[in-house]
Amino acid sequence: MSASYPWPGGHRAGLCVTFDFDGESPLLWRRRNDPPGDVAELEQRRYGPRRGIHHVLGTLERTGVRATFFVPGHIAATYRSAVAEIHAAGHELALHGWCHEPPADLDAGGLRDTLTRASDLLADISGVRPAGYRSPSFRMSPDGFEVLAGLGLAYDSSVMGDDRPYRIGGLVEIPVDWATDDAVYYRCTGGTETRPPYGAGDLYDAWHAELTGAREAGTLVNLTMHPWLSGRPARVLGLRRLLEAARESGDVWIGTAGELAAHHRATAPGTAGVLDVPTDTLGWPL
């Protein structure tokens, strides 16, 4: 097995707690040409910015965890005070499109324009320019990485090619994993999408096993959550217990995606086994 990753402070494993604070924006994008006749999913998703975000922030405060929130511009414009509150509580704000557009649905110019607009708004709200990006629906385009680098971003957090931070072109990649994305477990919006939501107990048991695995292997757990899903009462309670367990283990580094990207940029050149993927290898190989 390859050399173990040099986690900050000599820890055995890493944990990033991240939220895609997307509210109704994915629905607005997906149904932009055929708006639904009912208010069901719209109102369901608005639970996130209205209520879920407050449950989430309370949980983070109680466990002393600073998290990363990827916020589409449309949501920042619509729920400006909630976004200001996230920043004021010491969390990181990062980019997530203007209205949750996957890069694969845009050309390079469209990606650049929506991110510039969203970055300006987040900087205006918080006084800090975002350093990172997560692609909506994890659907990153092969040429998107160079657009991000051109905008001066430090990191991306969208793809699944490693279980530790790695390099893609000029960016640090903080990798994700479907098994630690709450949407595939909790999303149920009616109509044809009536997969039953996981019980809160079952999901945090599974994520605790992810943490145990990472501590054994020296790898990263990068939780991807959504306030309209994970912000519900039974779920924030399960999340609280998971974060407390991570803290009490003593050997897990916990921090924002931006902090981990900065750490990687500083230490990677001297680290054996760290992956560096050239952007020209990302396209379709046939």
Place this chain on the structure above:
Amino acid sequence: MSASYPWPGGHRAGLCVTFDFDGESPLLWRRRNDPPGDVAELEQRRYGPRRGIHHVLGTLERTGVRATFFVPGHIAATYRSAVAEIHAAGHELALHGWCHEPPADLDAGGLRDTLTRASDLLADISGVRPAGYRSPSFRMSPDGFEVLAGLGLAYDSSVMGDDRPYRIGGLVEIPVDWATDDAVYYRCTGGTETRPPYGAGDLYDAWHAELTGAREAGTLVNLTMHPWLSGRPARVLGLRRLLEAARESGDVWIGTAGELAAHHRATAPGTAGVLDVPTDTLGWPL
């Protein structure tokens, strides 16, 4: 986190036990233009008014819980004595369309006419005019709330925008949640819909976690069940244990949706953090 909700009697959390007593009506609506050639789902759904309702009423009697039953007019007309029995046992009757029509499939006049007809029938059976409504399939239309207010209703229980009662226009909203709807866990009707039903043990474990979360956060658990699904023997036994646990906790208020709506209407004006959604913000925002 926002101020805690003022539950009646100083309780920490709220529990509404509700049933959509819809029997075969959703199938009749859905297949109205292409009736199935087999009797499978029709007979499966008729289990509800024939047998499931009796198991449900027995369970409620045994646990001393009064519940709310949302009853389509067609079902009230077809199974009039079962509906009279529900009322006689002290439960609340409320509206659920004439033949389970989602508001988003009707215009405002159609919604008004079907509800007027159903309200007349329920009043005729019980002597009491219904005060509330739940939209079939949770597919509420943006203009449906004003139709409900125009009919003199006090509350709706159809959407998911909060975890406590809130206001939408002139109505109280008693919010629902897919995670506490039995249909996404239990519905299996053959053909292409052969998702395996949850085990009774698994679902009530998950709902017990919902109750624990609500007691921690001071919020509402609003169970949505169907007698043709939750009325089966293993399931009413699980439900009985859940209701007993809620009672024994001592800090959970349990009552009908109508009672909670009346409480909210009386106390909300003086309550910090209570949400009031104008109906003109419910439509498609783009």
Place this chain on the structure above:
Amino acid sequence: MSASYPWPGGHRAGLCVTFDFDGESPLLWRRRNDPPGDVAELEQRRYGPRRGIHHVLGTLERTGVRATFFVPGHIAATYRSAVAEIHAAGHELALHGWCHEPPADLDAGGLRDTLTRASDLLADISGVRPAGYRSPSFRMSPDGFEVLAGLGLAYDSSVMGDDRPYRIGGLVEIPVDWATDDAVYYRCTGGTETRPPYGAGDLYDAWHAELTGAREAGTLVNLTMHPWLSGRPARVLGLRRLLEAARESGDVWIGTAGELAAHHRATAPGTAGVLDVPTDTLGWPL
């Protein structure tokens, strides 16, 4: 709650153990106009008559349970010795179409012809003419019940309208339930149907809860299994433990569907609360 059902011998609840011994016949019917280019599902289903049936028969012998096997004519013709072995071990043989044709896909004459042919074959193999029928895919047609009665059958076991035996026209109905059908939990045949099979432990936990519920409510558990699915080693071991638990409970009557139908026919006229459904109410009511 309605009067309790008079189970034989004063037992509290009933258990029928039934198998749809269909092997490859459902695939042959479903793909009759577009045969698959691969042998995957064909070979997977042949596991049933080749191997699964022997694991099943060994489990029944070990637990002392006599079961009912619904056998399509095509399977009886192809695996005649396995069917003879089932009969020789004391189990009941019953009808399941010629090549697993759902009645809703046939006219009345087609149903009559396929069942006559299959009945002749089963009688030829076993010396006993079958007394019961289960509709393939549980897709019974409204006029099918009269065809069955016209063929002199005593019972059907295809629909879900009660949790105790009941009457439909001139037949006894031994009702089924998707929650006790192994196919929705175990079937996984590749292609677009790659729902993960339930773990053997999880399913028998759920079915044990079904048995507990039935003992509480005085109702029937009617297990529907398939040798190509439930005949695999981990599953017959779970089934064995379930059947042992049913026996050890002491208050569960266990017998064949045919025995239960005969009991019902003898006792039903004097039993309160027993359902009798006229066949002219089974069609589409709108």
Place this chain on the structure above:
Amino acid sequence: MSASYPWPGGHRAGLCVTFDFDGESPLLWRRRNDPPGDVAELEQRRYGPRRGIHHVLGTLERTGVRATFFVPGHIAATYRSAVAEIHAAGHELALHGWCHEPPADLDAGGLRDTLTRASDLLADISGVRPAGYRSPSFRMSPDGFEVLAGLGLAYDSSVMGDDRPYRIGGLVEIPVDWATDDAVYYRCTGGTETRPPYGAGDLYDAWHAELTGAREAGTLVNLTMHPWLSGRPARVLGLRRLLEAARESGDVWIGTAGELAAHHRATAPGTAGVLDVPTDTLGWPL
């Protein structure tokens, strides 16, 4: 029940640990005519040859298990050093198409050509010519078995017709089972395929029950895994515990598919109850 299988060394049951080391090749084949616009699944699958394979090899080394790796030619060409490492660690290399083509999508000549090319490459890397084959997606064609025999292969491991080794034409078949294939439990690639991945704990509980069932019945457990899925940290930890439990049971033979095929070929002629399927019975029987 039929005679028990003569496992090597008098063991009660058998365990083959196999990996389809397919990486991105199934995606390249499936989307060959409509490449995706995003890099998501491509990068997700590359986790296998980059990282997952190392976690897998470490786990096998630690538990002292030799496994079989079915490797498409395209993957062997792209990740030659990883394939050499597998061989150097004492594991078996076997065929899995050139670019994960299911035989049912090729004619006999196409199957022969892709396998000849892949066999040459694996022999060139390892110095050993592969003796076995697994059909991609388990979609074996009826005439594929004779192609394999014509290429001099000793065994196939693609179909599900028994729970012990058996004969199909001139080949030994080492049968598989969807219930022990990690893909149906773990695969989640976004888009329309967002079935939630099983928790690592849940799957190894289920597979432990498979092992218990096999020890009771004297049968084979043939695990089919993929480094891009089962190679993730929480999962290799669960797998390690499963393999340790198998070892500690003392009555389970553990070896490669190739070793089991050789054993079967040597002992089968004198074994009662061993199945021999003529290839001319595999096609569509109607």
